[in-house]
Structures are given as C-alpha cells and as structure tokens.
Amino acid sequence: MGKISKKNRGNPSKEVQWSSVMDDALVDAFLHKVIIGGRVNGTFISKAYNDIVKELVEKFNMEINKDKSKPIAKKWMTTPMPNYSKMAQLWAKDRAKGDHAEIAKEKRARTIHDPSMATEVEDHRPLVLVHHLASFKLPLQDRLIPHFRLFDSLASPEASSVRALICVGPTPVTVDTLDHLPSLRLVVGSSAGLDHVDLVECRRRGIAVTNSGDAYSENVADYAVALLLDVLRRLSAADRFVRSGLWPQQGEYPLGCKLGGKRVGIVGLGSIGYEVAKRLVAFGCTVAYNSRNKKPSALYPYYANVHDLAVNSDVLIVCCALTNETHHIINKDVLTALGREGVIINVGRGALVDEKELVQFLVQGEIGGAGLDVFENEPNVPKELFALDNVVLSPHLAVSTPESFEALNEVIIANLKAFFSNKPLLSPFQQE
Ligand SMILES: O=CC(=O)O
Numbered sequence: 396m397g398k399i400s401k402k403n404r405g406n407p408s409k410e411v412q413w414s415s416v417m418d419d420a421l422v423d424a425f426l427h428k429v430i431i432g433g434r435v436n437g438t439f440i441s442k443a444y445n446d447i448v449k450e451l452v453e454k455f456n457m458e459i460n461k462d463k464s465k466p467i468a469k470k471w472m473t474t475p476m477p478n479y480s481k482m483a484q485l486w487a488k489d490r491a492k493g494d495h496a497e498i499a500k501e502k503r504a505r506t507i508h509d510p511s512m513a514t515e516v517e518d519h520r521p522l523v524l525v526h527h528l529a530s531f532k533l534p535l536q537d538r539l540i541p542h543f544r545l546f547d548s549l550a551s552p553e554a555s556s557v558r559a560l561i562c563v564g565p566t567p568v569t570v571d572t573l574d575h576l577p578s579l580r581l582v583v584g585s586s587a588g589l590d591h592v593d594l595v596e597c598r599r600r601g602i603a604v605t606n607s608g609d610a611y612s613e614n615v616a617d618y619a620v621a622l623l624l625d626v627l628r629r630l631s632a633a634d635r636f637v638r639s640g641l642w643p644q645q646g647e648y649p650l651g652c653k654l655g656g657k658r659v660g661i662v663g664l665g666s667i668g669y670e671v672a673k674r675l676v677a678f679g680c681t682v683a684y685n686s687r688n689k690k691p692s693a694l695y696p697y698y699a700n701v702h703d704l705a706v707n708s709d710v711l712i713v714c715c716a717l718t719n720e721t722h723h724i725i726n727k728d729v730l731t732a733l734g735r736e737g738v739i740i741n742v743g744r745g746a747l748v749d750e751k752e753l754v755q756f757l758v759q760g761e762i763g764g765a766g767l768d769v770f771e772n773e774p775n776v777p778k779e780l781f782a783l784d785n786v787v788l789s790p791h792l793a794v795s796t797p798e799s800f801e802a803l804n805e806v807i808i809a810n811l812k813a814f815f816s817n818k819p820l821l822s823p824f825q826q827e
Pocket residue numbers: 585586587588589607611743794
C-alpha cells in the first residue's frame with residue numbers, strides 16, 4: 396500500500412490509499428496510454444483495463460461515465476488530461492519513497508513524452524515502431540512498454556526519426572517500408588525465417604536485422620519430430636479411425652513404421668536443425684545434413700546437395716531459410732531420389748517444397764508420406780491432401796507455445812537494449 400495526495404478537483408486535502416490489488420504493469424499501461432498519452436489505441440479495452448479505470452476513478456473522486464452501456468475508455472479519451480498526468484507523477488513519487496524504489500525508478504524512465512505535457516513529464520524510453528499486418532499481433536507486446544515507447548504506424552510523425560522496428564510475424568519489410576523510415580538502423584524480426592524482409596536492401600542501407608534466435612528452436616524441433624512420428628505411426632489417422640466408429644467394424648488398423656533406425660536427412664542445420672538432430676539421435680536414427688556450408692562443429696555426415704542427401708535418406712526434414720537459392724529446393728528430382736517409402740517433413744516454409752510436385756507424388760503413391768506445417772499459399776492447403784491418411788497437416792503452428800513467446804519476448808528486448816546501448820546484437824540473422 397502506498398499513499399498519494401489527491402490534489403485535483405473534489406476534495407483537495409484528502410489523502411487516499413493506493414490499492415496494491417492492481418497489477419503494476421497494467422497501471423503503467425494505463426498511465427501511459429490514457430493519462431499521459433491521452434489516447435487509447437485499443438489494446439487495453441478489456442475487463443482488466445476497465446477495472447483499473449474504475450479503481451482510479453474511485454480513488455481520485457473523478458468523474459465517471461455513469462452510462463454502463465458505454466465503454467469507460469470512450470469517456471476518458473475525451474477527458475482533459477493534465478490532472479491525470481500530475482497524478483501519475485505523484486504516484487511514481489510515492490512509490491519511490493517505499494520499498495518499491497526500483498519500480499518507481501523504472502517508472503520514471505517509462506514516462507511517455509507527449510508535447511502537450513512537455514513541462515510535466517519526461518520520457519527516456521527509446522522509440523520503436525511495431526510494424527505489423529492487421530492479422531498479426533506481437534505476443535506479449537505490453538511487456539515492452541516499460542522499456543520502449545511504441546507506435547505502430549508508418550504514417551505517424553515519429554516514423555521519420557525512429558531507429559528500430561519490430562517486424563511482427565510475416566509482415567513484409569520492403570523498399571517501400573524502408574523509404575518511410577529514413578533513420579532506421581535495426582529490424583528486429585519476431586520470426587525465425589525472414590523471407591518477408593528485404594535483406595539485400597537492409598544490408599545496402601546499413602540496417603542490421605535480427606530474428607527470433609533460439610527462442611523457437613526447441614519447439615519447432617519437437618513439432619518436426621511429432622509430425623514425423625505421426626506420419627510413420629499414423630497417429631492422427633488412427634485417431635480418426637476410432638472417432639469415426641470404424642474400429643468395431645473393420646478391426647485391425649494398418650501397421651505403422653518404427654522411427655528408430657531411420658536415416659534422416661536434415662535440410663538446414665541451423666539452431667532448429669541441430670535440435671531436430673539431437674532428438675532423432677536419441678530415438679536411434681542416423682542423421683546426415685545439407686546446408687549452405689559444412690559446419691565444422693557438426694559430427695553428422697554432410698551432403699553438399701539435397702539430391703545426394705535424399706538418395707541416402709528415408710526421411711527429409713526441411714528446416715532451412717527460404718531464399719532465392721532454397722526456393723523449391725525439394726523438387727521432382729529430390730522427391731524421386733527419396734523414393735516410394737520416403738517421408739518429407741516441412742517445418743520451414745511452404746515454398747521450400749515444390750508443392751504441386753509433392754501433391755502429385757503423394758496422390759500417385761510415389762512417396763511414402765508427408766508431415767506439413769507450412770504451405771506455399773497459406774492458409775490455403777491443396778485439397779487433394781485432405782483424403783490422404785499418410786499426410787499430416789498442420790496450420791503453421793510449430794513455433795507457437797506460450798514458452799516460445801516468453802523466450803521471444805526476451806530475445807526482442809535483449810536485441811533492442813543492445814542496439815540502443817551500442818552493444819553487439821543477441822541474434823543477428825544468419826542464413827543456414
Ligand atoms: O514460421 C515461423 C517463423 O519463422 O518463426
């Protein structure tokens with residue numbers, strides 16, 4: 396509990412208690428977005444948000460919109476701001492006195508700069524553009540607010556001076572995007588693959604690029620192994636068999652194959668590929684790989700081209716970056732080399748595989764099966780695959796777990812903090 400002097404309208408001398416029931420982070424967000432920033436961008440229109448508004452209003456005897464049918468935020472957006480800004484300062488000061496000195500220190504650093512409040516508050520947080528398609532939101536974005544001053548429009552006046560951008564999911568970063576951002580020096584990708592970022596143009600303009608580093612690697616590797624086990628043991632198909640009531644009618648289900656002992660070729664031995672290899676060795680598989688260059692630290696046999704890797708593999712697991720060189724790296728020749736019993740797992744990008752050819756091979760039984768998390772034209776999946784029990788389909792999910800998003804958040808913050816303090820970046824993008 397802390398104390399705060401209430402100096403605004405109503406009862407000028409009364410001291411009110413600051414309730415500790417409110418989550419600090421939400422209060423911060425509230426202070427930044429509503430009180431100081433004076434606007435709500437929609438992120439906090441939620442029950443938690445409304446609770447905070449309500450509690451603040453009650454504590455400070457401020458006017459409240461009595462009409463419950465209207466969101467409180469609407470009312471607050473039209474309320475004059477200065478008193479609230481003062482309140483935020485008092486609150487920060489108050490916290491500084493108690494055992495929350497650290498929080499308050501951080502809070503002072505978080506205070507947003509708004510020209511209309513310039514004499515009252517100061518904001519030292521670096522400016523960062525969150526660049527995202529409407530359908531892609533950065534997971535845990537609110538956690539960045541204490542560290543960075545975020546905005547999300549290329550049309551905003553801040554665009555001309557912003558030095559760092561977070562690229563959310565597959566949001567394209569093109570020449571046109573970069574033309575809006577003359578001061579940009581860093582693109583922080585939130586994905587492992589960065590085929591949606593014009594890397595050549597970034598390099599030409601001296602813009603560094605980072606990706607998700609190791610944040611997703613274990614999750615994607617788990618998923619690749621899960622897809623492979625599913626294809627080999629026909630788990631999803633067996634599940635459908637039971638659910639559709641066919642077991643009592645048809646009895647035995649066709650045998651699946653053992654994973655141990657398979658020769659697995661990994662296409663792209665980056666951090667995901669390494670994790671896949673580790674897991675498959677534990678299952679008793681033999682592992683070989685192809686990547687742009689032989690890795691001095693890798694003990695697995697190296698094949699300089701995917702065709703030769705396929706000839707010597709029962710399974711290909713595709714987890715390399717999509718580039719001009721790797722587009723359709725799994726083509727008709729590679730599929731032929733893999734053979735009728737061969738299995739393809741793709742957790743990289745759809746366009747790494749010539750999808751039309753793959754569909755033909757699967758439909759005609761010229762390949763053993765496939766586990767696909769990615770497709771050439773997402774979210775559209777070739778309908779011919781729906782009827783095939785030796786194919787496991789997944790909606791681009793391999794990276795997504797709460798744990799991987801937590802890890803991603805740390806990588807993003809670490810990269811931005813390193814950049815703004817002129818230290819080496821945590822996960823500069825490297826092509827495998
Ligand atoms: O596909 C997801 C990613 O590249 O992170």
